[in-house]
Amino acid sequence: MTIVAEQYRHVIGVDTHARTHTYAILDAGTGRTSDSATFPTTAAGLSRAVTWLRRRTTGKVLVAIEGTGSYGANLTRTLQTEGIVVCDVRPPKRASRAGKGKSDEIDAVAAARTALASAAGTLAAPRADGIRSALRVLLVARRAIDSHRTADRNMLTALLRSFDLGVDARKPLTDAQVRSVAAWRAPGGTTGARRAGADT
Secondary structure (H helix, E strand, C coil), X not given: CCEHHHHCCEEEEEEECCCEEEEEEEECCCCCEEEEEEEXXXXXXXXXXXXXXXXXXXXXXXXXXXXXXXXXXXXXXXXXXXXXXXXXXXXXXXXXXXXXXXXHHHHHHHHHHHHHCCEHHXXXXXXXXXXXXXXXXXXXXXXXXXXXXXXXXXXXXXXXXXXXXXXXXXXXXXXXXXXHHHCCCCCCCCCCCCCCCCCC
């Protein structure tokens, strides 16, 4: 079984965030950290990071990224376009970081060490990009919308059960009841909690 150190000269771990990514370069043979740096996640920042990596590494390079499908998605695409091999790694368990503290550089080194400790054939490839990725995003968004809809309906039901507004809310609200409540207007035409037909 081929190990990562036999196949790559350097392994770069990346701790990803919304605004910045932190990179740590490890020598695959010794496991020693040779350099680390933080760059913005902008297009210019990603380009600077790639230039920095190329200047500080030789031979075949592997980049281990936490979250290739989320914060690290743009970085993953950039590296793959540059012909650099990328793998997806999970964040280290809290127990394994006991006594070591928490920092972006520590997490970047941990990402690289996770890849180094794996057999080359077991490295997790980044999730498929393109249409599959877009569909996954849409499904997550739809689940979020459904969750908000349920929460809003539950709040409305609680309100109607707390005040006598002429709506039978002893059972879950029907779509017709929700539409009826949505049509209520306050004096002056603004939306409000005043029942249609109620006395002014």
